[in-house]
Amino acid sequence: MNPAFSVIFLTTLIGVGQGMFLAMYTGHAYSALNILPFETSASFYGVGSMIALVFLVGGLIASFFHLGRPERAWRSAARWRTSWLSREVIVLPLFMGLVGIYAILTYFSWWDLSVYQSASGSNLQLSLVIGVMATLASFALFICTGMIYACIKFLQEWASPLTVINYTLLGVASGFVLATTFSSYAAPELTQFYAVWAAIITFAAMLTRIASLYRNARIKFKSTIQTAIGIRHTKIKQKAMGFMAGSVNTRDFFHNQSQIFIKNMKWIFLTLVFPLPLILLWVGVTYSSSGILIFAFVVQYIGLIAERWFFFAQANHPQNLYYQTI
Amino acid sequence: MAVVHDPLKAPKGCIEVKNTTCYMCACRCGIRVTLRDGEVRYIEGNPDHPLNNGVICAKGASGIMKQYSPARLTKPLRRKEGADRGDAEFEVISWSETFEIMEERLKHIRATDPKKFALFTGRDQMQALTGMFAKQFGTPNYAAHGGFCSVNMAAGMIYTIGGSFWEFGGPDLERAKLFIMIGTAEDHHSNPLKIELAKFKRQGGRFITINPIRTGYSAIADEWVPIKPGTDGALILALIHELIKTGLYDRDFLVQYTNAAELVSTDQASDDEGLFVRTDIPRDPDCFDPQDKVWWDIKNDKAVAAREENADPYLLGEFTMADGRLVKPAFQLLKERVESYSPDWAAEVTGISVETIKRLAYEMGITARDEKIELPIAWTDVWGKDHDTVTGNPVAFHAMRGLAAHSNGFHSIRALSILMTVLGTIDRPGGFRHKAPFPRPIPPCAKPPKSEDDVKVNTPLNGMPLGWPASPEDLFVDDNGEPIRIDKAFSWEYPLAAHGLMHNVITNAWRQDPYPIDTLLIFMANMAWNSSMNTSEVRKMLNDKDEQGNYKIPFIIVCDAFQSEMVAYADLVLPDTTYLERHDVMSMLDRPISEFEGPVDSVRIPVMPPKGECKPFQEVLIELASRLKLPAFTNDDGSRKFNDYPDFIVNYETEPGSGIGFLAGWRGADGEEFMKGEPNPNQWEMYEKNNCVYQYEMPKSFQYMRNWNRGYLNWAQEHRLLRYAEPINIHLYSEVLQKFKLAAQGKTEGRQPPEKLRKRIEQYFDPLPFYYEPLETQLTDKQEFPLNAVTQRPMAMYHSWDSQNAWLRQIHTYNYLYVNPKTAQAKGVEDEGWMWVESMHGKVRCLCRYSEAVEPGTVWTWNAIGKSKGAWRLSGDANESEKGFLLNHLIAEQLPNHELGENISNSDPVTGQAGWYDVRVKIYPADPEEEKSSWPQFKPMPALPGTGNIKKCIGYFAGLFTKDSPEKSDKGAGE
Amino acid sequence: MTQLALVIDLNVCVGCHACVTSCKEWNTSGSAGYLTDENPYEKDPTGTFFNRVQSFEIGEYPKTETVHFPKSCLHCEDPPCVPVCPTGASYKRLEDGIVLVDFDKCIGCRYCSWACPYGAREIDEQQKVMKKCTLCVDRLYDESLPESERKPACVLACPTSARLFGDVHDPESVVSVAIREEGGYALMPEWGTKPANHYLPRRKIRKPIHEDELQRADNPLNKEQRKPRAPVDEPTLDDSTSW
Ligand SMILES: Nc1nc2c(c(=O)[nH]1)N[C@H]1C(S)=C(S)[C@@H](COP(=O)(O)OP(=O)(O)OC[C@H]3O[C@@H](n4cnc5c(=O)[nH]c(N)nc54)[C@H](O)[C@@H]3O)O[C@H]1N2
Ligand SMILES: Nc1nc2c(c(=O)[nH]1)N[C@H]1C(S)=C(S)[C@@H](COP(=O)(O)OP(=O)(O)OC[C@H]3O[C@@H](n4cnc5c(=O)[nH]c(N)nc54)[C@H](O)[C@@H]3O)O[C@H]1N2
Ligand code: SF4
Ligand code: SF4
Ligand code: SF4
Ligand code: SF4
Numbered sequence A: 001m002n003p004a005f006s007v008i009f010l011t012t013l014i015g016v017g018q019g020m021f022l023a024m025y026t027g028h029a030y031s032a033l034n035i036l037p038f039e040t041s042a043s044f045y046g047v048g049s050m051i052a053l054v055f056l057v058g059g060l061i062a063s064f065f066h067l068g069r070p071e072r073a074w075r076s077a078a079r080w081r082t083s084w085l086s087r088e089v090i091v092l093p094l095f096m097g098l099v100g101i102y103a104i105l106t107y108f109s110w111w112d113l114s115v116y117q118s119a120s121g122s123n124l125q126l127s128l129v130i131g132v133m134a135t136l137a138s139f140a141l142f143i144c145t146g147m148i149y150a151c152i153k154f155l156q157e158w159a160s161p162l163t164v165i166n167y168t169l170l171g172v173a174s175g176f177v178l179a180t181t182f183s184s185y186a187a188p189e190l191t192q193f194y195a196v197w198a199a200i201i202t203f204a205a206m207l208t209r210i211a212s213l214y215r216n217a218r219i220k221f222k223s224t225i226q227t228a229i230g231i232r233h234t235k236i237k238q239k240a241m242g243f244m245a246g247s248v249n250t251r252d253f254f255h256n257q258s259q260i261f262i263k264n265m266k267w268i269f270l271t272l273v274f275p276l277p278l279i280l281l282w283v284g285v286t287y288s289s290s291g292i293l294i295f296a297f298v299v300q301y302i303g304l305i306a307e308r309w310f311f312f313a314q315a316n317h318p319q320n321l322y323y324q325t326i
Numbered sequence B: 001m002a003v004v005h006d007p008l009k010a011p012k013g014c015i016e017v018k019n020t021t022c023y024m025c026a027c028r029c030g031i032r033v034t035l036r037d038g039e040v041r042y043i044e045g046n047p048d049h050p051l052n053n054g055v056i057c058a059k060g061a062s063g064i065m066k067q068y069s070p071a072r073l074t075k076p077l078r079r080k081e082g083a084d085r086g087d088a089e090f091e092v093i094s095w096s097e098t099f100e101i102m103e104e105r106l107k108h109i110r111a112t113d114p115k116k117f118a119l120f121t122g123r124d125q126m127q128a129l130t131g132m133f134a135k136q137f138g139t140p141n142y143a144a145h146g147g148f149c150s151v152n153m154a155a156g157m158i159y160t161i162g163g164s165f166w167e168f169g170g171p172d173l174e175r176a177k178l179f180i181m182i183g184t185a186e187d188h189h190s191n192p193l194k195i196e197l198a199k200f201k202r203q204g205g206r207f208i209t210i211n212p213i214r215t216g217y218s219a220i221a222d223e224w225v226p227i228k229p230g231t232d233g234a235l236i237l238a239l240i241h242e243l244i245k246t247g248l249y250d251r252d253f254l255v256q257y258t259n260a261a262e263l264v265s266t267d268q269a270s271d272d273e274g275l276f277v278r279t280d281i282p283r284d285p286d287c288f289d290p291q292d293k294v295w296w297d298i299k300n301d302k303a304v305a306a307r308e309e310n311a312d313p314y315l316l317g318e319f320t321m322a323d324g325r326l327v328k329p330a331f332q333l334l335k336e337r338v339e340s341y342s343p344d345w346a347a348e349v350t351g352i353s354v355e356t357i358k359r360l361a362y363e364m365g366i367t368a369r370d371e372k373i374e375l376p377i378a379w380t381d382v383w384g385k386d387h388d389t390v391t392g393n394p395v396a397f398h399a400m401r402g403l404a405a406h407s408n409g410f411h412s413i414r415a416l417s418i419l420m421t422v423l424g425t426i427d428r429p430g431g432f433r434h435k436a437p438f439p440r441p442i443p444p445c446a447k448p449p450k451s452e453d454d455v456k457v458n459t460p461l462n463g464m465p466l467g468w469p470a471s472p473e474d475l476f477v478d479d480n481g482e483p484i485r486i487d488k489a490f491s492w493e494y495p496l497a498a499h500g501l502m503h504n505v506i507t508n509a510w511r512q513d514p515y516p517i518d519t520l521l522i523f524m525a526n527m528a529w530n531s532s533m534n535t536s537e538v539r540k541m542l543n544d545k546d547e548q549g550n551y552k553i554p555f556i557i558v559c560d561a562f563q564s565e566m567v568a569y570a571d572l573v574l575p576d577t578t579y580l581e582r583h584d585v586m587s588m589l590d591r592p593i594s595e596f597e598g599p600v601d602s603v604r605i606p607v608m609p610p611k612g613e614c615k616p617f618q619e620v621l622i623e624l625a626s627r628l629k630l631p632a633f634t635n636d637d638g639s640r641k642f643n644d645y646p647d648f649i650v651n652y653e654t655e656p657g658s659g660i661g662f663l664a665g666w667r668g669a670d671g672e673e674f675m676k677g678e679p680n681p682n683q684w685e686m687y688e689k690n691n692c693v694y695q696y697e698m699p700k701s702f703q704y705m706r707n708w709n710r711g712y713l714n715w716a717q718e719h720r721l722l723r724y725a726e727p728i729n730i731h732l733y734s735e736v737l738q739k740f741k742l743a744a745q746g747k748t749e750g751r752q753p754p755e756k757l758r759k760r761i762e763q764y765f766d767p768l769p770f771y772y773e774p775l776e777t778q779l780t781d782k783q784e785f786p787l788n789a790v791t792q793r794p795m796a797m798y799h800s801w802d803s804q805n806a807w808l809r810q811i812h813t814y815n816y817l818y819v820n821p822k823t824a825q826a827k828g829v830e831d832e833g834w835m836w837v838e839s840m841h842g843k844v845r846c847l848c849r850y851s852e853a854v855e856p857g858t859v860w861t862w863n864a865i866g867k868s869k870g871a872w873r874l875s876g877d878a879n880e881s882e883k884g885f886l887l888n889h890l891i892a893e894q895l896p897n898h899e900l901g902e903n904i905s906n907s908d909p910v911t912g913q914a915g916w917y918d919v920r921v922k923i924y925p926a927d928p929e930e931e932k933s934s935w936p937q938f939k940p941m942p943a944l945p946g947t948g949n950i951k952k953c954i955g956y957f958a959g960l961f962t963k964d965s966p967e968k969s970d971k972g973a974g975e
Numbered sequence C: 001m002t003q004l005a006l007v008i009d010l011n012v013c014v015g016c017h018a019c020v021t022s023c024k025e026w027n028t029s030g031s032a033g034y035l036t037d038e039n040p041y042e043k044d045p046t047g048t049f050f051n052r053v054q055s056f057e058i059g060e061y062p063k064t065e066t067v068h069f070p071k072s073c074l075h076c077e078d079p080p081c082v083p084v085c086p087t088g089a090s091y092k093r094l095e096d097g098i099v100l101v102d103f104d105k106c107i108g109c110r111y112c113s114w115a116c117p118y119g120a121r122e123i124d125e126q127q128k129v130m131k132k133c134t135l136c137v138d139r140l141y142d143e144s145l146p147e148s149e150r151k152p153a154c155v156l157a158c159p160t161s162a163r164l165f166g167d168v169h170d171p172e173s174v175v176s177v178a179i180r181e182e183g184g185y186a187l188m189p190e191w192g193t194k195p196a197n198h199y200l201p202r203r204k205i206r207k208p209i210h211e212d213e214l215q216r217a218d219n220p221l222n223k224e225q226r227k228p229r230a231p232v233d234e235p236t237l238d239d240s241t242s243w
């Protein structure tokens, strides 16, 4: 596939947004359970969620660049019964709405608003409830986004649970790295907490991403030139595709890059997304350097762009069998 | 499902439907044009048209993009003072000025030396009118594209069987069981051939293709027989060898309908060596083969008059006449001729295995003999014998330029005609069948003028500008035996040049050989590009000046519809209409679209008004002829005879009162007659009402064996298709050719070739076909240039003229040189890599594409895809000029000087057919440092005044396109 | 239920591209609006076409087969391009199985084109909506056309009638008969898309030659044996005897 930058930005940005929110809410929930000290500079979760929201909005904007007819985007919610894309389109604003509400509740420290007040005086804060809903929405969104790719069965590189898992873990990891960075400014006492989680998730993502690389390297393609045109012969060569200066079939589905370029891209993203941020997190936390932590996030985000580019480029669409030679 | 857009709802607009005839190519299918609000909505095949039965081709269906192409010329143009030819700097002038310029110039030429006006036309199909204009003007210097196209095919077959392929006749695939296609990629009969081929295959027919390349039609053949280019003659002669050896020939057919059994004098010493022995039966009219030959009868073992009641002749043997002359039946001579052409010999030459050659012969012979068809159609032969049935030997052939475009093509094609004859397949079911007005006498009656005296000032030419010489006396040469025509057609260099030699006109005119001319009018031919050999040099000649600074070719007029390469070299440009904008006829006087079953002609009727100031060339000719007061266009009182072209078509008669005119249908005052009848003022309306086509279906009994069918011949004579109702016996043995040979040997009284050409004539005018290497090959170092280079017609492009077509050019945007991987790898040329192809005459840089579908000794490309920068209104960086290339730069119009002479055309020595496919090349990779673009490149051609603007993007929608669509803006460039 | 479809006979397709341009021509002024061409007269011309003819070479010289292979939307019975469409612009008509795009609903997200394994969809780069072969639905039910012409433009155009059209669910239709009797097959069956369009393979006709066909009693060469004539002037009984 030819990587579409709008989609790369969409998926990576909302990934960060989702992860950032999850980090905020994890912190919030931990502190509600008193595992973490309750953050007194009350706006931390609120501001953090707003940052998440900024990323989500960024992703949304990027997504519009992918649409030929953005003015009709509203129509895309119609097919939620069958289309993961439609579902994504529904879940994304829902999630953003929830994150927005959550951000307001926490930013203004409306801790008193509760859904349920027990006799013992402990109360179930509204913000926590909204947070749970947003968390669920976030995971739903990860699933939707991942399934958009994973559900196309003949794109064999994508058609795997690993696609969804990677989308989720990579998004969450990048969000936690961002949260680590953010906390180093706004709540240094939480930095280590976030850093540890960020490292763990990044590491987990590394494992699953490598697993998917391993899997994809061993795919046996079901479609061949023989099945594509229905002729059995070991030597079949296309001589003309019917037009000579390209069409959507050559523009959208071919990355037009050399194998070496692809391979380099793989090593670049593997380095930028996993070991480098891990090291930078460690260094940043050890030396309490916000600068290095920002750097960790930026490096990882750039790595994710490369990862997503590679994700697209690596996918061999069976339609390409029909478009081998001008 | 809630649908926002109802897919069944047609867009609004006023719909009109009109019929006319396509001219995206010379096939001339019937089309139905649907217009919406005056713009073309859709062009489809007319289901009621006999030629295409409703189908259409890629070009035909892209007519819209031709109609609205920005490359269209819309105004008469004059070369700007001081600008060089080729610079394409023009100013707009009016039509009245244009006519004044032409009138003045031509009037002067006609009154002084009519030869100095040369009219040559390319891919047109209106030679009846253009030829007539030339004749009336009085210039012999007229020809259409035939000489550089396929005159070998016409001449080789017409001089043998009285008919030919394409419009003239073709394979009867309805009934054939075995079909052999030789050297054909697309041909003129595009749609009908495809329709028939598919039907044939579905009926279970077996299809064999003989071609160095497997594409298009050949792709669906049951068997592909790759052959080395230029060697088909060898293959065919070997097939004849094998058929005779095994007795798989149709003896009865040969005896009755050919000159196989006729006795030829073989006395080497005598002056009639190689001529038929004749009885003293009085000779018949001039253009017919007199029925005065002799057989050797088996029963009585003596010479008898040919076709005598109950006689049965020997086909083989040697006999002594009463007067002691040694004689042999023509068939014996054929047998002797093919003796040495064994399959073993041919395998060497053609690259086809001995087994395959033998098997092909057996397949043909056995199918012809054992799968005979008997149709219950009674007919009477011209000798009065009744037949209850029509027999067919269902082996059909079709061949085209793969045979024709070689300088040995005439003899290869004669060999093919003889192969078809030996199998007994001429004008019979399942074999070859004629189309009216064929068969013609062998050779046809029309003769070229004979001497200088036939060209006189202010007088029509005495004779037809083009014709069919039957003997040296019919040549068009002066007292010294030197050519009179500028292209040297009908001279001793190319005696049977029945279609002229358009490919030599520019070179000869430039060299002023045999004389300088003044005005060259080119219609519908891209002579500065794809229809010239040696294109780069020809472009220089077109612009070349003498010491005084005068152009070697003083004045060039070009009538074209588009901004072609040729237009750049014009002094005067006449913007033609498109086929959707003009009246036109596919006339009986010309090349009608007849069917096997009978004559068919058709017309074009405009479906829309001419764009800008475009004027049909037909109208230009009528206007000019009237202004010049050419007799056929002028009343006795000197007034103009015809208002316009439609008027001319209706009212013109070949001779006053002859009742014969351009169109055969609805003649007679009330439209009740056909073929012959007085002019009908409503003829156009009748055609319009009838799908623009007139079809006459002859009775079944007239549809076969027409060379000898009394019913048919009488009918044809009555309807003036033929002058004489005489049998047209097949010339297995060609006495016509022998007459030239005898002249060259000095054995005749009459005209003899100049000394320098004696040997050439003696060698190539052989009464029986023989194989020789193409002339260019003979003169090439085959070690150095080991490969043959040929072109093929792409089905989705017509010559050079479809690159202005936005849809078609997406299919063929540029071209590759296709090379067998083994051949390419041996030279280090990579797939998709840049490479050089070099011949003795020039070189070209192009892109390579490996192909397993080409014989390893051949490289090829699609014809005329490459373009000169800026031509056809394409941008300077268009792929056509950047990556596309033209093979013509490698092909010379003249052979290297050799012992037979200087400046001898690269053509068949018999007919003057251009030897396009004879060129030999070598290949090697381009240096990686070299530019990644094709070579040679030419100075970009600017946009001509009156052409359209090119847009980044078009969205054609009929009814809105030139009106209010966002992409419109049709302002002419350069205004 | 009806499932209209094309059956393409590779045994007769000569690769002429008539189906390509007739399709373009019919549809560019059709109910869906124009089909854009970009750079029509410049470098790299490209445009929206619903049907393409490709060429393949099978095998090695001299045993090469050249196959021309036309391809448009296959109107899958289980079309993966439809459920993925978020707007419902991509749909399959219940009444005849034609897969269509509602151009006025489409947001141009290209997702359906990812979901088509056959590369049969075409974004119109100017109008920014997805387009594809409509099976000329706007001809099929057009009462103003004669019955015989209520067929796709490409089918009517094809000079070799390599394109058959009909209902593949009707066992007696020309298409069903052709699929059944001529070995019709579907492309990429591995994905379960059940393309309605089918292809007919190459079929070869051969002519075996039997030895005895070459040796025949009626060989015309036999006629040509000129029997030596007994000399007239040498002695005979006539010279010496009388009865
Ligand atoms: N290498 C190589 N060269 C070849 C051949 C080959 O096989 N190989 N084939 C040869 C053969 S067989 C032929 S016939 C020639 C053909 O060569 P040409 O006769 O030159 O044919 P075209 O390229 O079609 O160009 C004819 C001109 O007609 C113009 N034209 C198109 N429509 C109209 C119209 O309606 N009116 C007018 N007035 N002009 C119009 C076009 O713009 C173009 O400039 O090429 C020959 N050249
Ligand atoms: N679409 C389309 N149709 C056209 C034209 C066009 O430009 N486009 N041009 C029209 C014109 S003017 C003409 S003259 C006709 C020409 O019609 P064709 O004669 O069919 O055209 P060519 O492309 O010259 O085809 C020649 C074929 O002969 C093969 N060949 C070359 N050399 C040899 C040989 O020595 N032996 C054998 N056996 N084969 C050989 C080539 O591979 C090629 O397949 O087409 C007409 N029809
Ligand atoms: S074959 Fe020629 S005449 Fe017939 S439709 Fe095609 S372009 Fe027109
Ligand atoms: S129109 Fe027919 S023969 Fe021509 S390419 Fe299309 S399917 Fe093949
Ligand atoms: S061929 Fe492609 S576009 Fe057509 S129905 Fe099947 S999946 Fe959809
Ligand atoms: S591009 Fe249009 S038809 Fe395709 S999935 Fe998107 S909205 Fe649906």
Ligand code: SF4
Residues within 6 Å of the ligand: C022, C023, C024, C026, C027, C050, C051, C072, C132, C133, C134, C135, C136, C152, C153, C154, C155
């Ligand atoms: S059915 Fe109609 S839309 Fe589809 S390829 Fe044929 S002509 Fe084009």
Ligand SMILES: [Mo]
Residues within 6 Å of the ligand: B145, B148, B149, B150
């Ligand atoms: Mo030609």
